Amino acid sequence: MGNAASMVAVVVVLLVRAQGGCRYALGMEDGTIPDSDITASSAWSDSTEAKHGRLSTGEGDGAWCPAGAVFPSASEYLQVDLRSLHFLALVGTQGRHADGHGREFARSYRLRYSRDGRTWITWKDRWGQEVVSGNENTYDVVLKDLGPPIVARYVRFYPLADRVMSVCLRVELYGCLWNDGLLVYTAPVGHVMHLSGSPVYLNDSTYDGSVESGVQFGGLGQLFDGVLGGNDFTETKELRVWPGYDYLGWSREALGQGSVDIEFHFEKTRSFHTMQVHSNNRHTQGVRVFSKVDCQFKPGLLLPWSSPPLSLAVPLEDLKDPSSRPISLPLGGRPAQILRCQFAFADRWMLISEISFYSGTNSLFSSVLSLLPSLVPPEPPTTNPMMDNTGNSTLSGERGRGRGGGKRERTFPLITAILIGCLVGIILLLLTVIAVILWRQYWKKILGKVMEEGFQHDFQNARLSQLFHPSLHSSIPPFATSSLLPLPPGCGMDLEKGLPPTQEEPPPYPDAPPYPALSPPFPASVPHYAEADIVSLQGVSGNNTYAVPALTSTSPTAADCTPLPELPRHCLVFKEKLGEGQFGEVHLCEIESPQELPNLEFPFNVRKGRPLLVAVKILRPDASKNARNDFLKEGKILSRLKDPNIIRLLGVCVSSDPLCMVTEYMESGDLNQYLSHRVLLDKTGPTHNTPTISYPALIAMASQIASGMKFLSSLNFVHRDLATRNCLRPIKIADFGMSRNLYAGDYYRIQGRAVLPIRWMAWECILMGKFTTASDVWAFGVTLWEMLSVCQEQPYSNLTDEQVIDNAGEFFRDHGRQVYLSRPDVCPQGLYDLMLSCWNRDCKLRPSFAHIHSFLTEDAMNMV
Structure with a gap:
């Protein structure tokens, strides 16, 4: 059976790899691709919407035609969703003929593609050219080989023009399923x-x-x-x-x-x-x-x-x-x-x-199914002009040998028996999965009922929709909670809400070491905010960058908000894209003569004639009104952050679209990448060529992070995403991590919408959606663990995302089954005690950033 599966796999690989055997029309012309999978940036009318962009068909007014001009913006596109990864070797385009009444076509176009719907790549040919030559009239089909070929699920066609003119487009894609299943490879x-x-x-x-x-x-x-x-x-x-x-x-x-x-x-x-x-x-x-x-x-x-x-x-x-x-x-x-x-x-x-x-x-079942086409001959193709004979003859040869003599009669009963056995096994597996789902739903309802009875008023004020869409009960992990303990005051509950006092304060985790010197309690007035209490912004990078108290006219910090410095847009020279978020992009740019811009936020030690590198957050032009308002609010918030360990806002470009924020950029990159390429220097000295870092250097950097967070907490700012990926070198706390593809694995996607760094989040953040200075302290403990582990692995790398959420439930129940990050080999016990205090179940018993900073600068430096 293994040999047969290997044989079929070989045939499949050869079909995929040989470009001549992977040129099948994928379904725009014959309707295999449904209308719902064909979308566009806009359409001139209902009769020229995206679904009419099918090659050689004349539905509607004969093609897809965008509403806006494609010159000079080149931002209109027709998108095809193939539902799964495909190997694309060829594309075809056509104009709007409409039985001789059409006159519109695209002389050239660009292709962009994506494998996950989030990261989009512009296709370039083998000589680095992006623009593909298109049509010369409205009726001829122009086929273009893709060299190099594309592996993608989503493909976008961007029609181009060299002047203001109307364009229309019909397309087809040619290729085959990407049976290799390879998503990416990493190599020097x-x-x-x-x-x-x-x-x-x-x-x-x-x-x-x-x-x-x-x-x-x-x-x-x-x-x-x-x-x-x-x-x-x-x-x-x-x-x-x-x-x-x-x-x-x-x-x-x-x-x-x-x-x-x-x-x-x-x-x-x-x-x-x-x-x-x-x-x-x-x-x-x-x-x-x-x-x-x-x-x-x-x-x-x-x-x-x-x-x-x-x-x-x-x-x-x-x-x-x-x-x-x-x-x-x-x-x-x-x-x-x-x-x-x-x-x-x-x-x-x-x-x-x-x-x-x-x-x-x-799966043995998959192997059996892959053999079935060699036993049952398919219907021959009739009208597909792009079908390649080489691919068909290969499969036909295998089928011919299968029918020879009595060989098929001996093989088919065995295949049938295996297939029936596999089907039975799959049915049993599905029943087991259904049972587990029902069981988890049962406990979810119990949890929801208990929560509603015990904390109904507070849950209404918390309004978890900001993080867990669309409802609380569909998002809280389904924990078995037959005997729920009351929450410590302040951990996910507003102190001002007047909740009934708890009868007995739950003890900290079992066998916890005492922390009289490491974990002074927060003052009674420690701020912690529900969604209703704060200005919560959906930043360009896709995350809630900073959560801050709602400012009032009497707020002392409100008076500090000075007008944002407007920078001339032409002074920004694009270098490369750093990342992409839900509402915009982050670009690396260059200011060629920064000394000539007197309205920069603060002076630079840049030699005359040398350019200044900056990071530019750009809001997409099609962003909603709410996103635009949040963008402006985010700029005002960032303008108040003036600390040597916080990324500074240098200026904005808001007089015209697209809206931009210009911030500092550290050329040395982020702390995660810096540490992951190093080993900790021990007393014996370096033993190999790998770059090293010393324990005092790590503590010094941790102290700078604590200093920046102390400044944020003094303004009642809550960062929400503190981690080494969001600390630049020299140490400045930023918020670019979520926008970078490099760190996509550090975020957990909730129902396809929000993404959360759950491995860095306190348990009350995961369960209650409450972010406080104390939850930032928890994240600092995880960040410190990353640094002492020299960023060699993810936090809780032995747990799945679901198990991390389940572990938050164990903190909630406090039955002693919660899991902590283990002490790194090179971490002194006293420093690990500090980490444990940051992860205290009771957020009031977690240390303040002022105390953490003091401990790191005075005590931790002497630990070995």
Whole structure:
């Protein structure tokens, strides 16, 4: 059975990879793609809305036509949702013919695509060109090969024009399902080889992810584009490209280590049978096939790596042959969702052109279903002109052999028996899942009833809709609460609401060490706010950046709000996009002559003639009125934050769209990335080439974070998202973390809407949606744990997101079953005691930031 599944997987991979066998029309023309999956930025009328943008059809007025002009903004688009990842090799476009009455078409267009609906990538051809030539008339279909091909679920067509004119568009997509299931791969950036004085660029030029610190991550590129490099890597199959284009290559000397580490992230867990790596072996020029591969397997995103790793040696019999060749490596059917392989150098250079995985989903039932097409011949295609004969003949050959002699009669009963067994197993599994869901719903209702009886008035005032849409009862984790303890006063309940006093204060967690010196209680007037008490803003980055008390005319801080400095928009020179949030984007920009702008918020120590790097938050032009108001409020709030350890607002551009906020930018990056590439320096000194950091340096940085948070708390500001990813170097507290794809895994998505950093959140934040200075203290404890762990893993990395929420319920019940982050190996016990005090169940017993800052500057520095 395993061999048969591998055979089918091989056929599928070949169909996907060979561009000639993956050019099937995906359903715009024949209606397979429903109207609901075709959307647009706008439409001229009901008869030209998105659903009419189907190739070679004449419904409505004959095409999709945007309401706005596409010149010069180029912001109108037609979007197709394919419902799952597809490998796209070809696109077709057409104008509006309407039986001779139409005159509109697009002479060119841009393509943007996304795999998750959040991160959008602009397609570029192999020479870096974004603009695709389109139609010359209203009726001809123009087909364009996508080189490189696209792996995406969503595709957008942006029609372009060189002057003000009407455009209309009809489209079709050609490709096939992306059965590989690969979402992204991470690899070192390729290097440049110099041969006879000429450079050979061995970079991954079509990679559609990000690059940071010499590592490319979050995307796909040349290793999975279906193009195999030749024997001579200086010669390419494409015209007008540079030598080395077909390969991704690394120098052992430039990389500084004996292996190339590549990590593959798949959509779901799969059983890996074989990995095939197409490698160059031009040994006369110092290039050889890798000598060994060590692979680790991770069954799930939050599960540990399976042990032991798989070590595979490469046969060396014919390596004197300089020809490039595919190396097949047996993986033994091991299950994994993440696969990390180390390819050992055999010479000075290693060049890889393509990597293929022969695998199947981790299910015997899936293997059986994949075999059924080889047993039952499908209906032959009739009208699809793009169907490729190679793909059909391959499958037909397998079917022909299946019908030969009596072989099928012996195989089919076995397949049927296995299929029936699998179906029975799946039915039992579904019944079990249904039972679990009903059980959890039952306890959810009990919790809701108890909460309603005990805390009804306070829950109404808390209004959790800001975080948990659409209702409280659909969002609170379903904890078994047969005997609920009362909440400590102040932890998620407003002290001013006049709740009945608790009869007995619940004790802290069992066996908790005393903290007389580490956890002085907050004063009775400690601020803590429900949604009704604060100005709660949905920031550009997608998170509630700062939660602040609602200002009144008599508020002492209200008088401090000075007019925001307006900066001339033309002085901002775009460099790169740092991140993207729900309502806008964060860009890295350059101010070329900052000294010539006297209205900057404060002077800079920038030498004359040198530009100033800044971060610019940009609100999308189509943002709602509420989002625009929040943007302006956020700017006013940030303008009040003047502390050396807080990112400063330098100015705004609000006189015209798009609205912008200009803030400081630290060129050294964030603290998470800085620490994750270092090891803690111990008393024996450095033992390897990895950069180090000392314990006093960590404490000094933690002290600066505490100082910045002390300033925020003095203004009754609540940050809500304190973590190392939101601390820039030199230490300044910011809020860009949520907008960056790099940290998408640190946030938990609630019903497809809000995203929350639950691993850094206090239990009362998760359950009650109440954010206070005390909950920021909890997050500081987690941030301190990250720093002492040198950012090598996520908090609670052994728990799933659901288990983290369940753990918040254990804090609520206080039965002694709550789980704490363990003490890092290099963390002194006294410093770990400080962390534990930050995670006290009773928020009133957590230390203040003033006390934390004092402890870190006076006591922690002497601990070893």
